[in-house]
Amino acid sequence: MTKRIGVVGGSLGGLTTACLLRDAGHDVTVFERSSRELEQRGAGIGFLRATYRYLAEQAGLDVSTISIETDNIRYLNRDGSTAHNSQHSYLFSSWNTVYRKLLDAYGSSGDLSERYRLGHELVDFASHASGVTASFGNGETWEGDLLVAADGIGSMVRSRLQPKAVPSYAGYVAWRGMVPESQLDPDIASQLGDAITYYVYANSHILVYPIPDNEGSVAVGGRLINFVWYRNYLEGGELTDLLTDQTGVERELSVPPGAMASHHVAEARATAAARLPPQIAAVVEATKELFVQVIYDIDVDQMVFGRVAIMGDAAFAARPHAAAGTAKAADDGWSLAAALDATADGDAGIDEALALWEPAQLALGRDLQERTRRIGVRSQVENSWTPGDPEFIFGLHKPGD
Numbered sequence: 001m002t003k004r005i006g007v008v009g010g011s012l013g014g015l016t017t018a019c020l021l022r023d024a025g026h027d028v029t030v031f032e033r034s035s036r037e038l039e040q041r042g043a044g045i046g047f048l049r050a051t052y053r054y055l056a057e058q059a060g061l062d063v064s065t066i067s068i069e070t071d072n073i074r075y076l077n078r079d080g081s082t083a084h085n086s087q088h089s090y091l092f093s094s095w096n097t098v099y100r101k102l103l104d105a106y107g108s109s110g111d112l113s114e115r116y117r118l119g120h121e122l123v124d125f126a127s128h129a130s131g132v133t134a135s136f137g138n139g140e141t142w143e144g145d146l147l148v149a150a151d152g153i154g155s156m157v158r159s160r161l162q163p164k165a166v167p168s169y170a171g172y173v174a175w176r177g178m179v180p181e182s183q184l185d186p187d188i189a190s191q192l193g194d195a196i197t198y199y200v201y202a203n204s205h206i207l208v209y210p211i212p213d214n215e216g217s218v219a220v221g222g223r224l225i226n227f228v229w230y231r232n233y234l235e236g237g238e239l240t241d242l243l244t245d246q247t248g249v250e251r252e253l254s255v256p257p258g259a260m261a262s263h264h265v266a267e268a269r270a271t272a273a274a275r276l277p278p279q280i281a282a283v284v285e286a287t288k289e290l291f292v293q294v295i296y297d298i299d300v301d302q303m304v305f306g307r308v309a310i311m312g313d314a315a316f317a318a319r320p321h322a323a324a325g326t327a328k329a330a331d332d333g334w335s336l337a338a339a340l341d342a343t344a345d346g347d348a349g350i351d352e353a354l355a356l357w358e359p360a361q362l363a364l365g366r367d368l369q370e371r372t373r374r375i376g377v378r379s380q381v382e383n384s385w386t387p388g389d390p391e392f393i394f395g396l397h398k399p400g401d
């Protein structure tokens with residue numbers, strides 16, 4: 001039986017889920033707060049199987065056209081020489097590239113604007129015995145059988161249903177940026193283009209890898225080199241100052257490209273030159289717009305609340321060290337679709353499906369969070385990360401998987 005399903009949040013988790021539930025024959029509508037299609041200025045993602053599974057298996061896309069495969073995990077010394085190199089294959093893509101492909105796949109079945117409702121910020125909802133109602137900031141309302149909340153780390157749905165589950169600051173942020181490889185010294189571009197390259201130093205680490213450019217090009221010479229640099233800031237004044245943008249506005253989760261206060265950008269560039277290997281410092285130096293994302297932990301002890309299910313970062317925001325955030329969100333969607341498929345067709349089937357879905361996804365979220373928290377502590381606090389440590393291999397379920 002076709003169910004009316006609303007998905008709140010039209011990012012990678014919400015879109016993957018919407019595509020899968022639509023393919024299973026349900027009547028799906030995505031409600032996205034942003035009034036325009038989303039854009040994350042191309043930031044890179046480690047591209048694990050669950051993230052590309054829909055595009056590869058259901059949308060028939062050749063993954064090599066939207067990602068870059070690297071063959072090496074390489075650690076550098078401060079002087080730029082190689083401290084460790086092991087052969088290990090990873091795929092990398094960019095948030096924008098994957099979003100565009102998922103949106104194309106979701107839009108292929110009809111009028112996208114009807115099914116992907118921009119400018120719809122969920123402001124209220126109520127679950128009852130046989131369904132759910134939702135209201136949006138623009139005055140519209142919706143009624144259906146199931147509401148899936150994929151509204152990210154700042155989830156209003158989670159804050160309403162699990163008020164004690166508030167984001168807890170990890171003690172550090174990620175400084176990020178991308179630079180066209182064509183703008184780097186060719187030697188540096190080629191050294192950084194076939195590997196994930198790490199530099200690990202006191203209470204910090206930085207990783208660098210190639211990603212598609214803003215138009216999705218994966219051709220060597222036309223890609224971007226992306227970095228993620230984890231740096232500690234004390235909670236309170238120091239963090240607040242970092243998150244106060246150049247117009248004086250205090251941000252909460254991130255300061256976007258172009259908005260960082262200039263004294264922080266100058267400090268980051270100077271620190272890169274003073275402390276990072278020359279190849280990596282050159283990437284930071286050449287990046288036009290540095291930006292910052294704060295690292296938080298979020299966990300819940302329940303993901304199902306009547307006819308409301310919370311998933312992705314809305315439920316568990318794990319630290320990024322396993323490169324598995326979008327994969328976990330997608331896995332939540334795959335397993336929800338499977339649970340709905342496996343249970344009775346009638347109305348009671350939804351409750352059965354949600355009961356079937358929740359325990360495994362709670363366990364997945366908890367495990368990932370525990371593992372990535374441990375990596376964060378080892379790197380940013382204990383300084384016990386030695387080059388080549390297998391615990392630091394990316395993976396959703398465990399290192400390498």
Ligand SMILES: Cc1cc2nc3c(=O)[nH]c(=O)nc-3n(C[C@H](O)[C@H](O)[C@H](O)COP(=O)(O)OP(=O)(O)OC[C@H]3O[C@@H](n4cnc5c(N)ncnc54)[C@H](O)[C@@H]3O)c2cc1C
Binds near residue numbers: 045047
């Ligand atoms: C530094 C860093 C590096 C990372 N690296 C990786 C990586 O390498 N690989 C990887 O897989 N993941 C990575 N991640 C994690 C990844 O970005 C997240 O896990 C992923 O984006 C979560 O997807 P989501 O769909 O659950 O939520 P989000 O992407 O946060 O999307 C939530 C959506 O909900 C919308 N929304 C919010 N509130 C409302 C509302 N009230 N009504 C309607 N819409 C609403 C938002 O506008 C947004 O579009 C990284 C994260 C960080 C911070």
